[in-house]
Amino acid sequence: MRDLDAQETYLADRLGLAFDLRDLVGSGPIPQARYAPPYGVVGFGEGWWAAQLARDFALELTATGTQFVLEGGYDFGGAAGAGLYASVSGAEIVRLGFRENVEVEVPAHPLATYRYLRFLLLATGQQAELARIDRALLLERDRLRPEVGLSKNPAKFMAYSLLERTPMWVVPDRYPGLGQALQQTFSRIGKSLSFTPPPSALEFFVTALEARHEQGDPIAAVLIGDDERRSYAQEILESRVDTLIELPEPEAEGTLAKALCYWYRVAWASYYLALLYGVEPGDWEVLDNLRQAT
Amino acid sequence: MRDLDAQETYLADRLGLAFDLRDLVGSGPIPQARYAPPYGVVGFGEGWWAAQLARDFALELTATGTQFVLEGGYDFGGAAGAGLYASVSGAEIVRLGFRENVEVEVPAHPLATYRYLRFLLLATGQQAELARIDRALLLERDRLRPEVGLSKNPAKFMAYSLLERTPMWVVPDRYPGLGQALQQTFSRIGKSLSFTPPPSALEFFVTALEARHEQGDPIAAVLIGDDERRSYAQEILESRVDTLIELPEPEAEGTLAKALCYWYRVAWASYYLALLYGVEPGDWEVLDNLRQAT
Numbered sequence: 262m263r264d265l266d267a268q269e270t271y272l273a274d275r276l277g278l279a280f281d282l283r284d285l286v287g288s289g290p291i292p293q294a295r296y297a298p299p300y301g302v303v304g305f306g307e308g309w310w311a312a313q314l315a316r317d318f319a320l321e322l323t324a325t326g327t328q329f330v331l332e333g334g335y336d337f338g339g340a341a342g343a344g345l346y347a348s349v350s351g352a353e354i355v356r357l358g359f360r361e362n363v364e365v366e367v368p369a370h371p372l373a374t375y376r377y378l379r380f381l382l383l384a385t386g387q388q389a390e391l392a393r394i395d396r397a398l399l400l401e402r403d404r405l406r407p408e409v410g411l412s413k414n415p416a417k418f419m420a421y422s423l424l425e426r427t428p429m430w431v432v433p434d435r436y437p438g439l440g441q442a443l444q445q446t447f448s449r450i451g452k453s454l455s456f457t458p459p460p461s462a463l464e465f466f467v468t469a470l471e472a473r474h475e476q477g478d479p480i481a482a483v484l485i486g487d488d489e490r491r492s493y494a495q496e497i498l499e500s501r502v503d504t505l506i507e508l509p510e511p512e513a514e515g516t517l518a519k520a521l522c523y524w525y526r527v528a529w530a531s532y533y534l535a536l537l538y539g540v541e542p543g544d545w546e547v548l549d550n551l552r553q554a555t
Numbered sequence: 556m557r558d559l560d561a562q563e564t565y566l567a568d569r570l571g572l573a574f575d576l577r578d579l580v581g582s583g584p585i586p587q588a589r590y591a592p593p594y595g596v597v598g599f600g601e602g603w604w605a606a607q608l609a610r611d612f613a614l615e616l617t618a619t620g621t622q623f624v625l626e627g628g629y630d631f632g633g634a635a636g637a638g639l640y641a642s643v644s645g646a647e648i649v650r651l652g653f654r655e656n657v658e659v660e661v662p663a664h665p666l667a668t669y670r671y672l673r674f675l676l677l678a679t680g681q682q683a684e685l686a687r688i689d690r691a692l693l694l695e696r697d698r699l700r701p702e703v704g705l706s707k708n709p710a711k712f713m714a715y716s717l718l719e720r721t722p723m724w725v726v727p728d729r730y731p732g733l734g735q736a737l738q739q740t741f742s743r744i745g746k747s748l749s750f751t752p753p754p755s756a757l758e759f760f761v762t763a764l765e766a767r768h769e770q771g772d773p774i775a776a777v778l779i780g781d782d783e784r785r786s787y788a789q790e791i792l793e794s795r796v797d798t799l800i801e802l803p804e805p806e807a808e809g810t811l812a813k814a815l816c817y818w819y820r821v822a823w824a825s826y827y828l829a830l831l832y833g834v835e836p837g838d839w840e841v842l843d844n845l846r847q848a849t
Contacts, residue, residue: 456750
């Protein structure tokens with residue numbers, strides 16, 4: 262078993278994802294112009310979650326003001342087609358992403374969600390919200406970075422707990438998209454499979470593991486939040502999964518900052534898990550091939 | 556291995572789910588009153604997908620006309636709280652489901668989606684759409700029911716293909732919610748685990764199986780539709796999963812009818828899979844306990 266407190270373990274990180282994780286707060290493009298309200302935000306490819314989070318402070322589509330289009334790749338004309346540009350034709354259109362001819366360049370990256378969101382918060386006058394997010398993420402970073410030993414580092418501990426297991430992300434409704442965002446981050450950094458339950462999750466917990474209780478990979482249920490639903494989930498899952506992992510609530514103000522903290526924590530845990538498996542936590546090489554193919 | 560063409564295999568179906576599957580078309584409550592437009596539909600618990608499908612012909616919330624609230628259980632006050640009833644206070648509120656004091660009773664059932672949707676279509680003057688759906692489902696039924704032998708029955712064939720494998724539902728964007736609906740149906744009837752990829756699925760396919768290629772359960776990717784994205788998915792997945800299962804497009808007019816056909820087909824396949832595992836395909840007993848606990 263590799264040791265996350267030993268320097269040689271970090272040699273697998275050839276592309277230096279640890280630096281991107283460490284320096285995430287404050288990274289990404291900043292607005293070079295003023296954008297008129299009202300604001301609309303739609304997102305494709307890796308921009309999907311940032312666009313969903315932006316529902317907190319912006320519309321989806323707007324026919325006046327400014328329409329931001331997060332072109333996170335792999336949309337196969339989704340952004341260009343479907344009548345999108347026609348329906349927002351009265352608005353100034355600002356495209357962000359890594360496609361040709363975007364107005365704001367956001368390179369493809371497993372942590373791009375933060376950078377899209379930061380640009381949107383700055384462009385729409387949400388500086389106070391961004392400050393709350395950044396403060397909370399910096400607090401998380403102080404606990405999660407490689408210099409903090411296993412005994413005090415919840416992300417390292419989580420990585421060991423997830424080794425050889427398949428996580429199931431159990432997320433309250435008040436964090437829309439978080440479960441799928443964790444699934445995506447865990448795959449892109451941790452290079453591993455995880456899943457989210459469908460809506461009406463309790464029925465899923467009761468039935469989905471019945472036919473083959475001892476099937477395949479042992480499941481680690483990762484429980485987020487502490488509402489009533491979560492305590493039911495815990496009670497049902499205790500006897501049905503291999504292990505329960507509880508993510509304590511972050512020290513953060515507001516739903517948006519909390520959602521980003523959970524995501525950041527799982528990004529660090531995924532990073533450590535990749536190191537434990539001895540695989541590259543960055544994903545530039547393999548995804549560059551995909552981008553060129555599509 | 557149990558034989559799906561042998562009568563004794565069907566003894567595991569003690570609760571008679573085969574009859575509910577066979578007699579699905581035309582089942583469920585019908586409107587006893589006239590409802591004024593505009594129409595709003597929200598759904599909780601097992602009503603979530605029917606409410607999402609209703610976006611095709613109804614609003615989510617309306618402050619005038621009629622607001623339908625699908626109370627499919629397990630919402631822990633979600634339907635009652637969150638300001639929902641305040642925000643629709645100018646509309647007539649019609650509650651459907653199996654909670655006390657609902658206006659329209661829809662018993663809890665793994666196939667309840669159809670019944671919620673049928674009621675909504677009838678109540679909002681969408682008889683033609685319902686006729687398209689029913690026609691298509693009856694065509695499916697003729698191919699999928701137990702009397703049709705394995706060699707001509709795609710649902711039986713699919714059940715054998717899914718045995719001891721974990722399905723991943725690969726669904727085009729034009730069928731919102733279908734992937735999670737299949738995940739839910741597969742668990743409630745087939746009593747087995749399956750998952751859906753997150754948005755930005757191609758990156759997930761490339762990365763999620765990298766660290767542990769030979770991990771746990773072999774995955775069966777179930778591919779729906781035939782757009783460009785699907786052919787990329789197929790190319791990427793071919794070398795990464797245990798088997799690919801293609802679901803051919805149903806003979807149905809319109810997205811709604813097609814979505815329901817895919818769901819019905821997977822419901823039948825889940826039914827046959829439960830029989831192959833020798834478990835009860837119905838879920839009344841176990842979920843009754845859950846309902847009483849919550």
